Amino acid sequence: MILAIDIGNTNIVIGGIDEKKTYFIERVSTVRTKTELEYAIDIKNVLDIYGYSVEDISGGIVCSVVPQITNIMRVAAEKILRRDIMVVKSGLKTGLNILMDFPNQLGSDLVAASVAGITHYQVPLIIFDLGTATTVCVVDDKKNYIGGMIYPGLRVSLDALTENAAQLQGVALESPGRVIGKNTIDCMKSGILNSNAAAIDGIIDRIEEELGQKATVLATGGLAKTVLPLCRREIILDEELLLKGMLTIYQKNHAAFAASAETGKGADSCG
Template sequence: MLLAINIQNSAITLGCFDRQGNLCVVSHIASETRQTAEQYACGIDSVLRLRGCDAGKISGAIICSVVPALSGVLREAVEILCRCEVVNVSSGVKTGLSIRMDNPRVVGSDLVCVAVEAAAKKQLPALVIDMNTAVTFTALDESGALVGSIIAPGMRIGLESLHTKAAQLPSIGLTRPHTGLLGKNTMDAMASGMLNGTASMIDGMIGRCRDQLGDNLTVYLTGTDAELAAPYLTETVRRVDDMVLYGLHRIWMKNKRREI
């Protein structure tokens, strides 16, 4: 099996692919920069076992990370646990992707992964919206080249900022408001602001990207918060869960030929 790891600021997503390329296990652990490689190895082993996956059957691993402090730690953790080859998505890894940015070497590896997966689907031009700590928009032109991106604050950052910067606003979880668009209490008003406000921003960005990339733009929605936001969008999008993981699998296959 192949272990694909997507390291984000809030959480780390683990995915196991079988030899046929099927994503058979998806699990999550918290991102914590204070944990050691040994602690992460124990955590990964535990969550995979809960999902019925034996870490001993993992013969390769690939990592994408937006948290540099955790990249080496997770690599070491996987080497301790699985004793297998580990690939980090970086500038030296083959992706088959044309990146038309000012400095292709510093483009986020998560953007590269979703772009690789979107290009493989052949529905171009394309826009991938990945909703995590940040909301990222990754744009591909008709040739499948990554031609630009947009980065906006995520909903959880927005709620945290409201609580810390506004004295009378409470700390709330990201849940759907009970009273619809117009909140009847502070918590519903905040939830509506985050969900409807973020959805309106996404709708507007899709429209502006369509003006630049073409009317036949295909839009994908992914990320940990995609399920919450999707019902509030008015634009047509294609939900693809765990798009980064699928991109990681494709990148592994481009770089390694042996069986997993």
């Protein structure tokens, strides 16, 4: 099994995975001030809770969209696993052809999700990731990453609303059970959930129209399981999509990575 660490803007997902299965998957909060030792303790605690030791882990990979934490987490994982840890970045083999204006600016999380998409599902693909941001990845029938969308995630949208409206307070992100709200809280709950669900349905229609093809639609991220039940289109929920993508990237690059680490050419340059 390898250790896969996905650093998002809100949460860090720590998972143990191999081609057979996911052994554990846990979230800790993304805290920008934590030290290497504190993240090392997080990793150690997750392993301890599940009864795994360092010997059970054959390697590690970090995927991050928070640049100031990337290296701290890499060193933290190296402290625990006592081996070089791979970082998802441009230059690695992925099997995905990124047709963007600036391919190296594409978020590593979007790369990992798309790699998992082309590995485990039928292309073309539309992939929604409902986290801090809601992102949409579009992969065509030739496994080209052709673009997507980025818009505010549900929690970020709600926070902006309550900050700007004097009479509105925070609500839990849960369905009120009906579309037409009868009180402030239900109106807000219905509004945030149904507006996002309807957006997803509508976005799928528009992307398929622009693609000229029907696509496999996937969803992942902390909020996917809350929103998907309100969508009308068929959408496959895969909460382990990023971990699966990180495993594939690890496998495709592991030999070159080990060789470059061995010859001291720099632990994190692979090609």
